[in-house]
Amino acid sequence: MNIAVLLAAGNGERFGGYKQFERIGGRMVYTYPLSVLQETGIFQRIVLVLPSEKHFELIEESVEKIVGGSTRQESSRIATEYLQKTGVVEEDLVLIHDAVRPFLTREGIFRVLDAAEKNGAATVGRYSTDTVYFAGETITLLNREKVFLAETPQVFRFGLLKKGHEAAVRDGYRTTDDISLVLRMGVKPQLVVSDWFNMKITTRRDLELFKLLLKNGIRSKLQ
Numbered sequence: 001m002n003i004a005v006l007l008a009a010g011n012g013e014r015f016g017g018y019k020q021f022e023r024i025g026g027r028m029v030y031t032y033p034l035s036v037l038q039e040t041g042i043f044q045r046i047v048l049v050l051p052s053e054k055h056f057e058l059i060e061e062s063v064e065k066i067v068g069g070s071t072r073q074e075s076s077r078i079a080t081e082y083l084q085k086t087g088v089v090e091e092d093l094v095l096i097h098d099a100v101r102p103f104l105t106r107e108g109i110f111r112v113l114d115a116a117e118k119n120g121a122a123t124v125g126r127y128s129t130d131t132v133y134f135a136g137e138t139i140t141l142l143n144r145e146k147v148f149l150a151e152t153p154q155v156f157r158f159g160l161l162k163k164g165h166e167a168a169v170r171d172g173y174r175t176t177d178d179i180s181l182v183l184r185m186g187v188k189p190q191l192v193v194s195d196w197f198n199m200k201i202t203t204r205r206d207l208e209l210f211k212l213l214l215k216n217g218i219r220s221k222l223q
């Protein structure tokens with residue numbers, strides 16, 4: 001079974017509001033990746049993680065709705081516990097995606113699912129095209145050919161994701177994505193390069209860029 005989890009429980013501090021519910025082109029931001037997940041037809045279940053029960057009534061699509069936590073990691077853990085309670089088994093594949101990455105593609109979904117099926121875990125992302133310094137007490141130049149910027153979707157065998165979360169709770173480990181949870185368990189996730197424009201809406205400026213790209217018909221060029 002394939003399950004998709006769309007994380008939309010953040011409160012958008014850097015944006016200054018719930019960016020996932022902004023209306024662009026007549027529809028809310030989260031609906032862009034959600035409709036691509038639905039169109040693939042390969043997910044038996046789609047779980048949408050929301051900031052509170054009050055937001056349930058905003059959602060028109062027929063998906064499963066749950067309330068997330070105060071950090072992304074907590075929202076992902078709550079979704080994992082929900083899946084555990086509702087019959088997902090260790091071998092099932094779980095795809096996790098940020099609701100504020102609107103340009104998800106069907107091709108990207110298939111590629112990362114395939115990679116996780118073989119390896120247990122896989123993430124989409126891209127190699128840095130900027131020069132990268134580690135900014136510690138002293139500054140160190142990193143080899144950008146070895147710097148991979150993780151994006152979503154990320155896909156896991158459910159058993160690994162569950163173990164990753166359990167270990168993080170036990171060890172008090174905090175992180176900003178889900179692949180880092182299973183990396184600690186000795187899993188070697190496969191890196192899938194996103195050769196499409198997989199932007200994340202973080203700030204108001206990103207939303208402006210999203211609007212411009214939509215106006216220029218980028219979606220039809222991507223799919």
Ligand code: CTP
Nearest residue numbers: 007008009010011012013014070071072075099
């Ligand atoms: N997310 C979530 N639960 C949280 C925090 C984040 O489900 N407690 C989701 C967001 O809704 C978003 C994705 O994780 O789709 C990526 O997070 P980010 O871009 O950081 O969004 P926010 O956390 O909302 O923004 P900020 O960090 O500026 O507060």
Ligand code: MG
Nearest residue numbers: 010012013072
């Ligand atoms: Mg955040």
